Amino acid sequence: MLLIPILGDQLTLELASLRGVDKSETRLLLMEVMEEATYVRHHKAKIVLILSAMRHFAEELRGEGWQVDYIRLDDPDNSGSFTGEVGRALARHGADAIRIVGAGEWRVQKAIEGWADRFGVPIEIVPDDRFICPLTDFFAWAASRRELVMESFYRQQRRRTGLLMEADDTPTGGQWNFDKDNRAPPPKGRPLREPQRFPPDDITREVIALVEGRFSHHFGTLDSFALPVSASEARELLADFITERLPRFGTYQDAMLEGVDFLYHSRLSTSLNCGLLTAIEVCEATEAAYRRGEVPLNAAEGFIRQMIGWREYIRGMYWLEMPGLSGVNYFANQRDLPDFYWTGQTDMACCADSVRNTRDNAYAHHIQRLMVLGNFAMLAGIDPAQVADWYLVVYADAYEWVEHPNVLGMSQYADGGRLGTKPYAGSGAYINKMSNYCKGCRFDVKKRVGEDACPFNALYWDFLDRNEKKLRANRRMWQPYATWDRFGEDTKADVRAQAKRFLDSLEGAAPGWARATGQEPAPL
Structure with a gap:
């Protein structure tokens, strides 16, 4: 047997x-x-x-x-x-x-x-051949390069699959990457239909009762649980995304709107990561919609790049770097994860809304994860192991193979640039450009210092200052350091003092490291 x-x-x-x-x-x-x-x-x-x-x-x-x-x-x-x-x-x-x-x-x-x-x-x-690139092929690709830049891997994947490729082996549209077209700020006056939901059936209701009974102390709520739990439901969600959201996904994929939890994103990652969908069927459906003229090329290419480029690259990097990846801490950050990551109780509107979405839906899209919650953690010097554990806890699509490289490598730069070519650090100006969070926030996004100054601003410059020896030589960091160099010494001192005051206000917050402390998160 x-x-x-x-x-x-x-x-x-x-x-x-x-x-x-x-x-x-x-x-x-x-x-x-x-x-x-x-x-x-x-x-x-x-x-x-x-x-x-x-x-x-x-x-x-x-x-x-x-x-x-x-x-x-x-x-x-x-x-x-x-x-x-x-x-x-x-x-x-x-x-x-x-x-x-x-x-x-x-x-x-x-x-x-x-x-x-x-x-x-x-x-x-x-071997798990649900992934497009076998690990042996990824390791061979990595061994042949000095820098493991995702873009070159992605182009190889396009050729491997034939997705968005023409008969003469050139990329559809004459270029590989349309990312420059995919950075628009939030749309105005374009109401969205709510994404398709899947009300719990008898099986799911039984599981909900089990989880509420045995895991009531865990983070999150089940009040609005409506994720697909079967392959047939996952394919319904895929069809809904292709029709209703993909046409604008590319343009607005980095945008954030307060209270609009999904915008034009697919919500397919939970189904992909547990096996209800495969990346290739999602990509083929995306390309078919483009070929039928139903979605623009920047949307189709941007989504396919996430599927066969970034997702496969991240998986390869996980297996290439483990087990050492778990312990990386390039900046030697030691601060505990602030309690607002569990409670959402912060005056920073961007962080509060991102945590609320996370609590309610076990979801936040990639810019909320990277440039709001991840960015804050790196700027504030939070222990990357605690940050990685938090991401693994709170998101329904989170498995270690996808979270460790994304969080420890891309978000926290804790691997020192093995995965990313620069830290994804930003001040409040980026969040203001890509969202409407700052309009209703009690902090002023245009101020660096003062009681009502946006915390991201002083933290950003303080992060660059205290990590100068490790970052100034990075060729992609010359511009922010050139700006920092133009600050007068009094201005620099004011920024350092502002950052210290804010970081000191975080001291004493209950550590949110679920694995280490076993603390129960407070309700939002």
Whole structure:
């Protein structure tokens, strides 16, 4: 008998481990285990999403004729770990071999690699070919370059897939990247239809009750849970995005509007990252819409670049850099994560709204994550390990393979530039340009110093000042340092003092590091 464990982020019928096996001689094992729900205190909506999607997928597998052994979180004999449940299943079914697709996270992969010795049965670990670029190919690409710039990888991916390519091997539209067309500030007078929602069915309602009962102390609310939990629902959301949001996604992908939680973004990342959709089907649908004349090229290219460029690049960088990536701290930042990351109780309108969206939806789009919450954490000198844990806790699409490089590399520059060519640091001016947050904020975005000065402004210049030895030689940082050099000494002293006063006001805030402290976040 062959045992095929399926993890909670591998929920697809096309999973490589299912190919070429005799269903009558195979048992599929799906496991809800406490260890995975609590290694960080995940947002309640994230736990509901994964458990409900697993239960729906088990029903889909049974409908396809598979014999499924499903272990629920509340099963009385549940061991609480993947390893414990695999051991019980081997004995229960008399299985003499294991086949499994490689895990998406380092710690889980290390556990899987120990199963052969632990259980005394052969194990076949199959590469995860839901991703477009095999890891061996990514490692070869990385080994051939001095700088691991995503753009060159992306162009290789375009050629590999043929997406938005012409017959003469040139990119559609004559250029590879239309990012310069994708930086418009928020639109005016263009009301948005609410994105498609998926009200909980009986399975999801049962999971919600379980999570509210067992994880009531976790961050977030389930009041508005409406994420897709099956492949059919995920494809409905994809179709809705292509029709309703993709045409303006490119132009406004970096824009932020207070209280408008999704704008033109897809919300497909939760479905992609747990397996309900594949990147290639999303990209093919996007290209088809462009070829039909339904979306502009800058929107189609920008979205495909996120799928086959950035997403695949991030995954490759995770496996290239682990396990060392977990401990990087280039700026030696030690400050605790402020409590407002959990409570949303701050006068900074951009941060308050981004945390509110995060609490309500287990979601915030990439600019809220990068240039509001991530930017603040880096400028304020927050310990990057605490920042990374927070992102892993609060977002429903967060798995370590995607969060570690994005947060520790891109957002916090904690790897010293291994992934990004410069820190993504910005003052209040950037947030003011790309949002309407500053209009209603009690802080004045045009001021650097004073009681009502926007905290981002002094923090930005103080960040450059205290990290000058590490950043001034960066060729992409010459302009901000040239500006800093033009400040008079009195101005510089005022900026340093303003930053210190604000940072001192953060001292004593309850550390929000869920893994280390076990503290319960306060309600928003």
